[in-house]
Amino acid sequence: EPEVTQTPSHQVTQMGQEVILRCVPISNHLYFYWYRQILGQKVEFLVSFYNNEISEKSEIFDDQFSVERPDGSNFTLKIRSTKLEDSAMYFCASTSTGELFFGEGSRLTVL
Amino acid sequence: QQQVKQSPQSLIVQKGGISIINCAYENTAFDYFPWYQQFPGKGPALLIAIRPDVSEKKEGRFTISFNKSAKQFSLHIMDSQPGDSATYFCAARGSSNTGKLIFGQGTTLQVKP
Numbered sequence: 001e002p003e004v005t006q007t008p009s010h011q012v013t014q015m016g017q018e019v020i021l022r023c024v025p026i027s028n029h030l031y032f033y034w035y036r037q038i039l040g041q042k043v044e045f046l047v048s049f050y051n052n053e054i055s056e057k058s059e060i061f062d063d064q065f066s067v068e069r070p071d072g073s074n075f076t077l078k079i080r081s082t083k084l085e086d087s088a089m090y091f092c093a094s095t096s097t098g099e100l101f102f103g104e105g106s107r108l109t110v111l
Numbered sequence: 112q113q114q115v116k117q118s119p120q121s122l123i124v125q126k127g128g129i130s131i132i133n134c135a136y137e138n139t140a141f142d143y144f145p146w147y148q149q150f151p152g153k154g155p156a157l158l159i160a161i162r163p164d165v166s167e168k169k170e171g172r173f174t175i176s177f178n179k180s181a182k183q184f185s186l187h188i189m190d191s192q193p194g195d196s197a198t199y200f201c202a203a204r205g206s207s208n209t210g211k212l213i214f215g216q217g218t219t220l221q222v223k224p
Contacts, residue, residue: 004154031210042216043147043155043200048209056209091154095210098143102154 002026004103006092012109016081021106023075023092032075033093033100034067043091049075082110113138115203117215124222130188132218134201137182141203146175146186149198191222
């Protein structure tokens with residue numbers, strides 16, 4: 001069964017460092033998303049991406065965040081200068097029909 | 112208006128019992144209401160979903176009841192099993208054409224053997 005894959009599964013970084021989280025969406029999907037989940041809290045929308053551009057972003061997705069689809073398979077989330085409050089699970093998701101398929105997440109710990 | 116409110120925050124049910132989780136929304140433009148199941152350390156996985164033109168949908172032991180006039184929907188898990196122990200999120204999709212889901216706060220379900 002096709003699945004969304006994410007790397008790394010866990011990353012520890014120092015505050016102020018840049019982090020790139022990587023995702024390989026399901027191959028025939030056209031819409032891509034990043035969500036985040038702070039420990040014990042709900043899943044929050046960050047950004048949606050379609051046709052090589054951001055289609056919607058939340059207020060969380062400020063200038064420190066960026067997304068890119070550098071080739072035909074990868075979808076990345078970059079956090080330019082991490083803050084302590086960026087510590088969370090980051091989930092990538094993709095869809096073609098409206099049903100979102102989520103990856104297993106990347107846990108980011110900012111020290 | 113973009114919020115989805117979910118209750119209870121946690122739920123303990125005996126094996127074989129019925130688990131009921133409720134959600135409420137304000138935005139009448141929401142057009143799709145999925146439920147996701149999440150095990151520790153895993154991503155959310157779609158369990159069952161409903162559209163507002165249907166009042167009930169059943170898949171196996173899982174049923175969504177949808178009340179459009181009350182702007183509420185609920186998940187019923189019949190014959191709950193210890194393997195159902197997980198966090199459950201309701202969600203709603205708006206009409207922005209981006210497919211963005213807005214999630215409820217989550218319910219941690221524990222099914223005791």
